Amino acid sequence: MQTLSFNPLYPFETLEIPFDDWVEVVFDWVANARPVFQAIRQPIDWVLEGITDLLLFLPPGLMIVLLALVAWQVVGGRLALGTALSLFFVGLIGAYEQSMVTLALVLTAVFFCTAIGVPLGILAARSDRFETGLRPVLDTMQTTPAFVYLVPIVVLFGIGNVPGVIVTIIFAVAPLIRLTNLGIRQVPKDVIEAANAFGASGRQLLFKVQLPLATKTIMAGVNQSLMLALSMVVIASMISVGGLGQMVLRGIGRLDMGLAVIGGVGIVVLAIVLDRMTQALASSERERGGRRFVERGPIGLVRGLTAGRSASAAAAATQRGG
Amino acid sequence: MTDKITVEHLYKIFGPDPEEALALIREGLDKDEIFARTGNTVGVRDASFTVKEGEIFVIMGLSGSGKSTMVRMFNRLIEPSSGSITVDGRDITKLDEAGLRDLRRTTISMVFQSFALLPHIKVIDNVAFGLELAGMGREERRERALAALEQVGLAANAESYPDELSGGMQQRVGLARALAADPPILLMDEAFSALDPLIRSEMQDELIRLQEEKKRTIIFISHDLDEAMRIGDRIAIMQGGVVVQVGSPDEILKNPANEYVRSFFRGVDISKVLTAADIATKTQVTIIDKPEQGPRAALRLLGDFDREYGFVIGRGRRFAGVVSLASLEQARRDDAPLDAALMPETATVLPTAPLHELMGVVATSPHPVPVVDEQGRYRGVVSRTSLLQALDNLPAESAPVEADAVAPVAAAGE
Numbered sequence: 001m002q003t004l005s006f007n008p009l010y011p012f013e014t015l016e017i018p019f020d021d022w023v024e025v026v027f028d029w030v031a032n033a034r035p036v037f038q039a040i041r042q043p044i045d046w047v048l049e050g051i052t053d054l055l056l057f058l059p060p061g062l063m064i065v066l067l068a069l070v071a072w073q074v075v076g077g078r079l080a081l082g083t084a085l086s087l088f089f090v091g092l093i094g095a096y097e098q099s100m101v102t103l104a105l106v107l108t109a110v111f112f113c114t115a116i117g118v119p120l121g122i123l124a125a126r127s128d129r130f131e132t133g134l135r136p137v138l139d140t141m142q143t144t145p146a147f148v149y150l151v152p153i154v155v156l157f158g159i160g161n162v163p164g165v166i167v168t169i170i171f172a173v174a175p176l177i178r179l180t181n182l183g184i185r186q187v188p189k190d191v192i193e194a195a196n197a198f199g200a201s202g203r204q205l206l207f208k209v210q211l212p213l214a215t216k217t218i219m220a221g222v223n224q225s226l227m228l229a230l231s232m233v234v235i236a237s238m239i240s241v242g243g244l245g246q247m248v249l250r251g252i253g254r255l256d257m258g259l260a261v262i263g264g265v266g267i268v269v270l271a272i273v274l275d276r277m278t279q280a281l282a283s284s285e286r287e288r289g290g291r292r293f294v295e296r297g298p299i300g301l302v303r304g305l306t307a308g309r310s311a312s313a314a315a316a317a318t319q320r321g322g
Numbered sequence: 323m324t325d326k327i328t329v330e331h332l333y334k335i336f337g338p339d340p341e342e343a344l345a346l347i348r349e350g351l352d353k354d355e356i357f358a359r360t361g362n363t364v365g366v367r368d369a370s371f372t373v374k375e376g377e378i379f380v381i382m383g384l385s386g387s388g389k390s391t392m393v394r395m396f397n398r399l400i401e402p403s404s405g406s407i408t409v410d411g412r413d414i415t416k417l418d419e420a421g422l423r424d425l426r427r428t429t430i431s432m433v434f435q436s437f438a439l440l441p442h443i444k445v446i447d448n449v450a451f452g453l454e455l456a457g458m459g460r461e462e463r464r465e466r467a468l469a470a471l472e473q474v475g476l477a478a479n480a481e482s483y484p485d486e487l488s489g490g491m492q493q494r495v496g497l498a499r500a501l502a503a504d505p506p507i508l509l510m511d512e513a514f515s516a517l518d519p520l521i522r523s524e525m526q527d528e529l530i531r532l533q534e535e536k537k538r539t540i541i542f543i544s545h546d547l548d549e550a551m552r553i554g555d556r557i558a559i560m561q562g563g564v565v566v567q568v569g570s571p572d573e574i575l576k577n578p579a580n581e582y583v584r585s586f587f588r589g590v591d592i593s594k595v596l597t598a599a600d601i602a603t604k605t606q607v608t609i610i611d612k613p614e615q616g617p618r619a620a621l622r623l624l625g626d627f628d629r630e631y632g633f634v635i636g637r638g639r640r641f642a643g644v645v646s647l648a649s650l651e652q653a654r655r656d657d658a659p660l661d662a663a664l665m666p667e668t669a670t671v672l673p674t675a676p677l678h679e680l681m682g683v684v685a686t687s688p689h690p691v692p693v694v695d696e697q698g699r700y701r702g703v704v705s706r707t708s709l710l711q712a713l714d715n716l717p718a719e720s721a722p723v724e725a726d727a728v729a730p731v732a733a734a735g736e
Contacts, residue, residue, distance in 0.1 A: 188438070190436045191439075193438065194438035195440075196426075197434075197509075198426060199423040199424070199426035199455050199456065208454070212442050
């Protein structure tokens with residue numbers, strides 16, 4: 001074996017750190033904790049199964065009507081119509097089932113993003129030290145290319161929909177944490193002081209003042225997480241996640257332009273509908289004319305009808321009585 | 323009046339090492355030296371005073387004088403570094419978390435300069451906020467909140483949101499929120515400073531009115547001397563974290579403790595601060611109206627003291643009227659009693675009338691204007707000379723309130 005002498009002009013011909021080997025060693029060691037990672041899979045599995053079953057249980061015709069009703073309730077009539085038409089179109093081009101699978105994956109990911117992100121955001125808002133420690137972690141999560149952590153995720157969690165959700169969570173949770181932190185820190189100091197002056201406990205301060213005043217910002221974070229989760233759909237399909245992403249991936253693999261575009265259209269439709277809904281959730285009841293949630297949309301309609309009927313029944317009763 | 327709050331040797335040090343700064347303070351170093359040596363800022367330094375039950379106690383000072391720090395120590399939004407604050411005999415600096423929350427919910431509430439209302443809930447829920455924190459049920463707290471809103475005249479706006487109201491109305495909501503739990507002590511941190519002058523004086527009147535309905539102990543922070551004089555029963559003046567003087571507005575006005583205090587009063591419109599009672603003199607000839615006394619004795623008295631007018635006082639120092647040399651001469655000629663010599667339509671002023679309301683009366687009256695209180699009792703006179711001296715803002719020299727330096731006739735008559 002020829003040994004080269006050290007040349008300062010070409011230092012890397014003799015010097016080398018076996019960084020990849022180190023990573024492997026560390027990783028092998030972490031992989032010993034596989035049972036822990038399998039345990040993490042469980043709750044995600046349950047939620048995902050539940051949502052998928054729910055979405056695929058109803059026949060498509062009924063499901064589209066139901067989703068349109070939800071859109072009506074949350075936003076308004078126009079989005080309801082748009083939702084119904086675009087989902088119908090997605091069904092016509094043959095991507096209905098895949099859309100529902102993707103919807104379930106995305107909703108599961110956002111559910112866990114919220115469950116993890118909001119508490120972490122609250123902690124970050126309460127402690128400067130925690131925030132300082134958290135920030136580089138969030139930066140790393142947001143900037144590391146998803147392909148890089150696909151491999152360890154597969155090693156630790158295997159392949160399929162659940163690891164796909166986990167990859168999506170890692171990618172999508174950061175903005176929610178950041179915006180929750182920001183929203184709570186932006187609550188005016190004088191309002192906090194007033195709440196304290198009237199004897200608020202820490203818990204009361206959080207739930208009656210900080211979270212309500214940060215809601216808009218937090219919902220913007222949820223919206224961001226949702227959009228990022230949707231953008232992860234195709235990459236996640238590389239670890240054998242089903243749904244629209246799989247269609248796009250297969251389209252790319254086979255150079256099947258039609259298939260790829262069908263998948264793409266489905267993702268865009270979902271993105272638009274979900275975006276409008278979460279944005280509407282962020283605006284307060286007051287900004288929408290002061291009508292309470294139960295007083296508008298289909299629920300309001302039904303309530304109005306039943307109230308009207310009982311009122312007229314009562315009126316008829318008094319007439320008979322009189 | 324009993325003492326409601328007693329502050330003793332209260333200190334507040336901001337910074338990394340309050341203990342070190344406290345030690346240096348005891349050595350007698352001043353604020354700047356302490357900051358240079360330790361990086362600590364002295365917020366409040368050795369404050370001791372008492373606040374009496376039911377009074378409006380104004381803490382006044384320029385910005386940075388420590389007044390906002392001081393008021394926040396009364397409910398421990400800022401923790402004192404040393405010293406004690408005793409409320410109803412209980413040292414609140416020793417309260418634990420639960421005790422402190424209880425104190426804030428039931429005993430001491432606060433009104434803020436920036437209103438600090440919760441923007442996402444309605445006015446009535448803002449007012450009920452303190453009660454909600456205390457765990458009161460929805461119906462009861464809304465009822466009490468509505469009652470508090472009625473006190474400040476905003477019951478009609480209960481279902482509005484704070485940002486739909488004007489600044490003055492928002493601060494009324496802030497006041498109602500503080501009144502909702504009916505606490506005996508109110509802290510008001512520059513509560514009216516953010517309002518425009520007209521609304522501000524309206525709110526001051528409102529506060530005085532509320533205070534008449536129910537006596538609360540109010541600690542009011544202000545940088546506005548007119549406001550302090552207008553509403554304050556007593557004023558504490560702070561300078562660089564030190565309470566330099568405590569006293570009634572008059573006391574401070576007449577005897578400012580130092581140049582800083584005096585500088586506060588330089589711009590004061592004295593004609594709005596001093597009242598007739600403050601400058602009334604009793605050096606005029608007063609004639610006691612007894613049945614047997616005729617105009618002759620009165621004429622002699624006026625002659626003895628070389629005065630043209632005499633002030634006739636009946637039983638119980640009741641003011642009867644003014645007589646002049648001419649009217650007495652006429653009565654003597656007619657052989658009429660003293661009453662016949664009283665001049666018709668004598669103008670009088672109330673002791674509470676501010677000086678600027680006196681000018682017209684004093685200028686047009688031929689004789690010094692008698693000050694007569696609501697019970698009709700004679701309290702002295704305001705002459706043109708004494709009014710001008712007072713308006714000249716020379717409290718040290720005019721010495722207008724020295725009563726009865728010469729009170730010859732009153733003594734002679736009795």
